[in-house]
Each structure stands twice: as structure tokens, then as C-alpha cells.
Amino acid sequence: MAGRPKIFNEQEAIQKATEVFRNKGYDTASADELLNAMGIGKGSFYLAFKGGKQELYVRSIKQFAEGFNQKIGHAIEKSDNQIEFIRQFFLMLSDADNCDIERGCYLGNALVQLSEKDEDIKKITAELLKGLQKIFAKAIRNAQQNGQLKTLEDAEILAWHLTNLWNGIHVTRRMENSSKILRSMIEMNLGLLE
Template identity: 50%
Template sequence: MAGRPKIYDEERALDRAVGVFWEKGYANASADDLLKAMGIGKGSFYLAFKGGKQELFEKSMKRVVDQNFRELRSAIHACDNPVKLIKDFFLGLVGEQSPIGNQGCYFGNALVQISENDSGLKLLAAHYLTLLESIFEEAMQRGKDLGLLQTNLPPATLASYLINLWNGINVTRRMETDSAKLTELLKLNLAVIE
């Protein structure tokens, strides 16, 4: 017997779970919050996520990667100026149109919010930030290959700098609301990749 068919859209439910985790954090997202947002009952939840909330969060992190990192990587390889694309990516974090609002980085938040008891989740979040760093490195390598970078710093060093900037600006945005000030701060930091 195949069992009961799914009566919900798993990707849509996962996207809604991402919203809850992003807003409340892993520890503060209750089962009720998640079930209500996802629009599914407990039975369906535990059938789909046998590992419970932890498995859901793991899948939510993968979903964020699948939706965003592939698109960024493709854009880097398709555009004429990957250095400008990275600059625009960072500058796009400022203001009302920011793709992540004021919620910060999904993975950075996880590193800060998840307790040591859930060290596997922390490691997974760190892994995904390292993946973002590798995408930055691809952009810097391509920029160097195209003659778009004046700096002699190696692409790996620039990528480490950029992931540090990514982590820092996502914290700074929570305390500084002046878009003009944030833009100037980003431009100052991004001068490294001239």
C-alpha cells in the first residue's frame, strides 16, 4: 500500500517554514508556528520530516541555498562584469528593496542562535556560508581573468574578505537604519575589489 497521498505542496510549505525560521529563529520557532505557517497537520509533518524540527530546518537551509546560490553563481558566469555584480549584490542589501529585509543572513543567524546542543545544525550553517564564500571566490577569479581587478590580492583572500563583509553588514544593518550611511560604509569596504 502506498499510504495516504500528500495533500499539500511541499515546496510551498518549506518556503513558509523558511519565513518562520527567518523571523523567529530556530529555537523560538514553535511547532505550532511552523504547522500553522506550513498549513499542514502534525501527522503530515512527521511523515514528511521524520527528524522533526531539526530535519525541517536542515531542509529549509538547503532550500535557501537552492533558491539563491545557484542563481548568484549563474549570474556571475553569465555577466560581463562579475566584480560589478558582486558590488551591486552588496549594495542591494541596503534600503527597502533588500531581498532579505532586515532579517539578516539565514545562515549567520543560525550560527548565532542555535545552541551548542545542535552542533550539527551549526556545522551545516557554516558549510553553507563557506559555499557562499566559494561563489565570491569564483566571481573574483573571473574578475581577475577578465582584467577587471587592480588589486594583486588572490581571489581566495578577496572571497574571505567578502564573506567577512557579508557577515558584518548583516549585523550592522540591524543597528543602523540610515540607508545613505550604510551605502557609504559598503562602498568604502567594496573599494578593496577595485
């Protein structure tokens, strides 16, 4: 017996669950809230997400990261000045009143939470950060080749610096929400991109 066919779109269901996780966090998002948001029953949920809430969360992060990285990568490639785009991307983080999708706050916060869960999940979060690092590295290499960047520092290391900055800002924002302080920190770190 093959069982009942799946009658929901997993990507859409994961996207709806992402909103619950984004607003409540992994630990405080209840199963009922997730199921209601996704519009599915328990049977369908456990058929699609055999690892339960944790599998849903990991898939939510992966789906969000893929979309976020694709959007950022595309926007950087279309930009006339990729380094200025990166600068503005980071400076927007300091001015945000709250966490929103455009700045990747969900991803940054989730990576912090996920990396504490177990070794397998820690490996997944590392891969997600590598995706962002690759986007930055490509933009830096392009800028070095076309003269928009004078620095001769290794593009890979500079990209890791930016990835660390992006990740660190999301951690710091949990404790310090002064736009002025965040902007000063970001500008100081972006001084390497000259």
C-alpha cells in the same frame, strides 16, 4: 504495514515554513503557525521531519541557501562586469528598508541563529557560507583573468573577505540601520576589489 503515503510536496511545505521563520525567527515561530502555513497535520509533519522544528529549520536554510546561491551565481555569470555586479549586490544591502529574499537576509540572520545551536549545525552553516565564498572566488578569478580587477590578491582570500562582509552586514543590521553608515562600511570593504 507501510503507513500512509505522503500527500504533500516537501519543497513547497518547506518554502511556506521559510516564510514563517523569516518573519518570526526560529525561536518565536510556533508549531501551530508552521503547520498552518505548511498546510499539513502533526502526523505528516513528524513523518517527514523526524527531528521536528529544528530539522525543518535546517532544511529550510539549506533549501533557501541552494536557491539563493544558484540565483546569485547565475546572475553573476550572466553579468558583463562581475565585479560591478558584486559591488551593487553589496550596496543594495545598505539601502534595504527591511530584510528581503533578494538580498539573502533570511539566510544571513539564520546562519547567526543556527551557529549557536550545536556543533553539527555549526558545520552545516559553515558549508552554506562556503557555497557563497565559491561563487565570489570564481567571479574574482574571472575578473582577474580578463583585466577587470588589477589586484593580485588571492581570489580565495578576497572571496572569504566578501563572505565575511556579507555575513557581518547581516549581524550589524540588527544593531545599526543607518543606510549611510552601512554604505560607508561596505564601500570601505569593497575598496579591495580594484
